[in-house]
Amino acid sequence: MLRRRCLKLSFVIVFSMTTGFSLFLHRLEISEETAPLPLEHYCKNLHDKFLAMKQLKSAQNATKFFMEQLLHRTDLRSSCNASGKLFLTRNNTKLGQRITYEVDRKAFKLVDKMVYDMLPETHPWGTSRGLGRCAVVGNGGTLRNSKCGAEINSADFVIRHNLAPMNYSSDVGVKTNLVTVNPSQITESFQGLCHARRPFVEKAASHGDAHLAIAAFSYGPNTEISFRIFYTMRDMRPQQGVLYFHPDYLMTLDRYWRKKGLKCIRLSSGFMLMSAALELCEKVDLYGFWPFALDLFEKSLPNHYYDNIPAKRGVHTMPEEFMLLLEMHSQGVLQLHIGECQTPS
Structure with a gap:
C-alpha cells in the first residue's frame, strides 16, 4: 500500500490600512509519497501570497514592525539569552564544572584545564x-x-552554515563573520582531521577571518572532532577563532520553539542562528531559506546553491521551520528574501 504523509501548513497575515482590517489565510498541503509528487499545485498560490505580502508590508506601520521586533527580541532574550549563553566562554563556564550534553542529557564533559583554555574570555563581538x-x-x-x-x-x-562554498560570489557574496561547521563534515570530507588538516584549513580560510561555530557538546562523538578543529586552527590559522555552542542554550532554544508549536527531532543550524540573530541584531535578513524543490515560479531548484545532493531525512523539519519564518516575515520581525535581489539603480 502506498504510504502517504500529508503536511498541512498555514499562516495568517493581519494588516491595517486606511480602509480597516483585512485577513489572509493561506494553507498548504504538501504530500510525501514513495514516488514524489509534483509541487506545482501549491507553488503558484504561495508565489501569489508572497508577492501580496511584500506589497502589504510596505503599507504597514513602521512603529508596529518595530514593536513586533522588540517583542520577539525580548521574549527570546528572557527565555534563551543568546547574548550571555550562545557560546561557551570563561565568563559562563567554570573550571571543574560539568558540561551536560544537549541531546544525551545523561552524558557530561568535565571542564578541565585543557577544555577551559579552549574557551574565549567572552563572546568575541x-x-x-x-x-x-x-x-x-x-x-x-x-x-x-x-x-x-x-x-x-x-x-x-x-552568518553562514556548514562551511558552504564561496565561489558563487555574485549570488552569495564574500563576507562572513561567523560560519558553522558540522562535525560530520570533518569525518566525511577531511578524514576526521587525522591526515587532511591543510585542505580543511583552506576551506575555512575561504570565509576570511570568520569565527567557526561548532556544536561540540550535542553528541558525544562530536567532542573529539571539535577539539581537533580547535587545535588545527590554533596551529595553522590562529586568526580564525573556534567557538563551541553552549549546549544549555541549544536545549533551551529547542524548548522555546516547541512551546511555539514547532515539532522536530532537532532544530536546523540555520533556524538556531536565525533565533540568535533575532536577539543580537537590529535587523535580520534571511537568504537561501527555501526547503522546496520548485521556486515561486514553478521552476526546478537544486537542493543547495552549490549542488543537488538530497538532504538527509528524519532530523530536521524544514517546511515547518520555513512556515514559522514566513509568519515572522509577515509580522515584520525579519526579512525573508526569496528569488532575485533587486540591484541598485
Whole structure:
C-alpha cells in the first residue's frame, strides 16, 4: 500500500490600512509519497501570497514592525539569552564544572584545564550593543542566480552554515563573520582531521577571518572532532577563532520553539542562528531559506546553491521551520528574501 504523509501548513497575515482590517489565510498541503509528487499545485498560490505580502508590508506601520521586533527580541532574550549563553566562554563556564550534553542529557564533559583554555574570555563581538543589520545565509538552491551577493556583503554581520562554498560570489557574496561547521563534515570530507588538516584549513580560510561555530557538546562523538578543529586552527590559522555552542542554550532554544508549536527531532543550524540573530541584531535578513524543490515560479531548484545532493531525512523539519519564518516575515520581525535581489539603480 502506498504510504502517504500529508503536511498541512498555514499562516495568517493581519494588516491595517486606511480602509480597516483585512485577513489572509493561506494553507498548504504538501504530500510525501514513495514516488514524489509534483509541487506545482501549491507553488503558484504561495508565489501569489508572497508577492501580496511584500506589497502589504510596505503599507504597514513602521512603529508596529518595530514593536513586533522588540517583542520577539525580548521574549527570546528572557527565555534563551543568546547574548550571555550562545557560546561557551570563561565568563559562563567554570573550571571543574560539568558540561551536560544537549541531546544525551545523561552524558557530561568535565571542564578541565585543557577544555577551559579552549574557551574565549567572552563572546568575541561583545553584548552591550547590537550587531546592526545581520544577513543569515542559508544554503538553499533558491540562491543560485539570485544576484544577492552585493546585498549580503552590505550587511554589518554575515552568518553562514556548514562551511558552504564561496565561489558563487555574485549570488552569495564574500563576507562572513561567523560560519558553522558540522562535525560530520570533518569525518566525511577531511578524514576526521587525522591526515587532511591543510585542505580543511583552506576551506575555512575561504570565509576570511570568520569565527567557526561548532556544536561540540550535542553528541558525544562530536567532542573529539571539535577539539581537533580547535587545535588545527590554533596551529595553522590562529586568526580564525573556534567557538563551541553552549549546549544549555541549544536545549533551551529547542524548548522555546516547541512551546511555539514547532515539532522536530532537532532544530536546523540555520533556524538556531536565525533565533540568535533575532536577539543580537537590529535587523535580520534571511537568504537561501527555501526547503522546496520548485521556486515561486514553478521552476526546478537544486537542493543547495552549490549542488543537488538530497538532504538527509528524519532530523530536521524544514517546511515547518520555513512556515514559522514566513509568519515572522509577515509580522515584520525579519526579512525573508526569496528569488532575485533587486540591484541598485
